[in-house]
Amino acid sequence: MARSRSISGSGVWKYLNPAYYLRRPRRLALLFFLFVSVSMVVWDRMNLAREHEVEVIKLTEEVLRLEQMLEELRGVGDGKTLMTHKDVPEDPVDIERRQKVKEAMIHAWSSYEKYAWGKDELQPRTKDGTDSFGGLGATMIDSLDTLYIMGLDEQFQKAREWVATSLDFDKDYDASMFETTIRVVGGLLSTYDLSGDKIFLEKAKDIADRLLPAWNTPTGIPYNIINLRSGSAHNPSWAAGGDSILADSGTEQLEFIALSQRTGDPKYQQKVEKVITELNKNFPADGLLPIYINPDNANPSYSTITFGAMGDSFYEYLLKVWVQGNKTSEVKLYREMWEKSMKGLLSLIKKSTPSSFTYIQEKNGNSYNDKMDELACFAPGMLALGASGYGPDEEKKFLTLAEELAWTCYNFYQSTPTKLAGENYYFSAGQDMSVGTSWNILRPETVESLFYLWRLTGNKTYQEWGWNIFQAFEKNSRIESGYVGLKDVNTGAKDNKMQSFFLAETLKYLYLLFSPSSVISLDEWVFNTEAHPLKIVARNNDQRKPTITLRQRRFGGEIKG
Numbered sequence: 001m002a003r004s005r006s007i008s009g010s011g012v013w014k015y016l017n018p019a020y021y022l023r024r025p026r027r028l029a030l031l032f033f034l035f036v037s038v039s040m041v042v043w044d045r046m047n048l049a050r051e052h053e054v055e056v057i058k059l060t061e062e063v064l065r066l067e068q069m070l071e072e073l074r075g076v077g078d079g080k081t082l083m084t085h086k087d088v089p090e091d092p093v094d095i096e097r098r099q100k101v102k103e104a105m106i107h108a109w110s111s112y113e114k115y116a117w118g119k120d121e122l123q124p125r126t127k128d129g130t131d132s133f134g135g136l137g138a139t140m141i142d143s144l145d146t147l148y149i150m151g152l153d154e155q156f157q158k159a160r161e162w163v164a165t166s167l168d169f170d171k172d173y174d175a176s177m178f179e180t181t182i183r184v185v186g187g188l189l190s191t192y193d194l195s196g197d198k199i200f201l202e203k204a205k206d207i208a209d210r211l212l213p214a215w216n217t218p219t220g221i222p223y224n225i226i227n228l229r230s231g232s233a234h235n236p237s238w239a240a241g242g243d244s245i246l247a248d249s250g251t252e253q254l255e256f257i258a259l260s261q262r263t264g265d266p267k268y269q270q271k272v273e274k275v276i277t278e279l280n281k282n283f284p285a286d287g288l289l290p291i292y293i294n295p296d297n298a299n300p301s302y303s304t305i306t307f308g309a310m311g312d313s314f315y316e317y318l319l320k321v322w323v324q325g326n327k328t329s330e331v332k333l334y335r336e337m338w339e340k341s342m343k344g345l346l347s348l349i350k351k352s353t354p355s356s357f358t359y360i361q362e363k364n365g366n367s368y369n370d371k372m373d374e375l376a377c378f379a380p381g382m383l384a385l386g387a388s389g390y391g392p393d394e395e396k397k398f399l400t401l402a403e404e405l406a407w408t409c410y411n412f413y414q415s416t417p418t419k420l421a422g423e424n425y426y427f428s429a430g431q432d433m434s435v436g437t438s439w440n441i442l443r444p445e446t447v448e449s450l451f452y453l454w455r456l457t458g459n460k461t462y463q464e465w466g467w468n469i470f471q472a473f474e475k476n477s478r479i480e481s482g483y484v485g486l487k488d489v490n491t492g493a494k495d496n497k498m499q500s501f502f503l504a505e506t507l508k509y510l511y512l513l514f515s516p517s518s519v520i521s522l523d524e525w526v527f528n529t530e531a532h533p534l535k536i537v538a539r540n541n542d543q544r545k546p547t548i549t550l551r552q553r554r555f556g557g558e559i560k561g
């Protein structure tokens with residue numbers, strides 16, 4: 001009993017009593033010494049851990065740099081180097097940033113591979129996939145050429161196997177012919193042009209043949225929805241009066257002309273060119289068409305005129321078919337129509353107050369709407385690409401306009417707390433821009449324009465802007481299982497979708513923004529609206545023989561021009 005009292009009573013508790021130590025200075029000194037030693041050890045460990053973290057980051061960067069050097073050496077082995085065409089050595093900052101973008105692609109792709117393999121799109125937060133395009137492997141096909149261009153050989157081969165063995169278009173599914181064309185036909189044709197592998201051409205032909213009945217209308221202006229198995233076609237029920245949508249009907253020309261060139265079968269080209277000749281019959285002097293067109297008589301309905309949703313890529317393709325056709329007399333009509341539309345675009349240009357941001361209005365009848373979609377931010381790139389076809393004065397004017405619009409689009413990003421752009425913006429007197437619909441779904445249009453402006457002006461500012469946007473995606477949209485959009489760019493609240501165009505377009509344009517201009521040179525390639533590069537081929541009236549000579553190249557690192 002006496003022993004137990006001494007442990008629970010004065011025996012242990014006395015050591016916690018300060019008076020005990022005041023009476024024993026030696027013990028106090030010992031205790032102080034112990035406290036200082038332990039603190040120093042803890043502090044030392046924490047410092048060491050921090051130093052290790054820094055070391056690991058440095059090593060990761062070093063690994064990326066060495067990988068890059070290895071790829072350059074492989075390039076030398078192939079008789080190519082990563083020098084630009086002007087033989088200027090690459091800026092090391094570009095190399096580092098390109099690697100960072102490549103790493104982002106690896107993260108996006110491996111998340112898709114892990115959680116949504118073969119599905120149309122990854123839902124990163126629920127870690128599963130969804131078939132938003134009828135189960136056509138949209139992300140797989142949209143990513144093929146990006147993987148190829150970035151030199152991600154293993155990933156590319158695995159995706160190629162899936163295309164060869166599991167991709168099946170025989171589906172009782174009402175597909176959007178626009179989305180199917182730009183993502184699937186475009187993605188497959190681009191990968192065929194890059195790799196020379198015939199499987200991609202066969203698959204492109206298979207899906208294009210299933211889409212062809214959509215053009216069987218009285219005018220040849222297509223219905224926008226088609227059943228992939230039965231070929232029965234119609235327009236979406238929500239479109240005004242059963243009309244066809246302008247962008248959906250005028251954004252198949254590049255892909256179907258390319259398919260005719262590569263197969264030697266003219267039927268694809270004939271269908272899509274008929275649409276343009278039909279629209280040209282009553283093409284207005286300002287080249288601006290409303291977003292709804294009647295497929296029975298080709299009359300435009302009273303509806304919005306816009307360079308944003310549902311109008312945008314019609315104008316883009318007028319220019320790009322001219323580029324694809326080598327800018328020859330055979331494609332003169334496309335350039336003429338495009339130049340008319342650019343007159344119309346000029347009539348929609350306005351400046352905000354107080355900061356003088358240049359923007360493109362929308363129009364309905366005689367009334368103008370001070371609203372601009374982020375989707376319309378493809379326009380600076382288009383203007384820069386088309387400027388060189390004008391004489392010197394017009395060229396300068398359109399290039400200046402492109403640069404001004406790019407500044408506005410960049411500010412769509414810079415003006416929000418997350419530094420990511422909302423879906424559209426309103427302009428009001430004295431207040432410049434304000435976000436309308438506030439989501440961001442990882443769209444590419446602004447970085448697409450920055451890519452064109454960088455390539456065509458050489459101004460490094462556009463690289464800086466692109467890098468800032470990339471960092472905002474990394475900060476807000478990257479999660480452990482992929483990349484997500486934002487429900488609201490003001491709060492940063494996340495959605496649950498990794499859009500396939502993030503891998504097809506956003507990351508590809510960012511990667512090319514930091515690559516030499518000989519990589520997918522704009523003199524040799526034309527990008528479809530989903531960023532799938534198609535090789536520019538001499539146009540030949542005799543479509544019986546393919547006129548394309550493909551570069552068959554073994555895989556050996558990143559593509560180098």
Ligand code: DMJ
Pocket residue numbers: 182313375443444445501505529530531
């Ligand atoms: C893509 O599918 C294409 O760029 C299309 O032209 C517009 N919408 C998305 C990206 O925002």
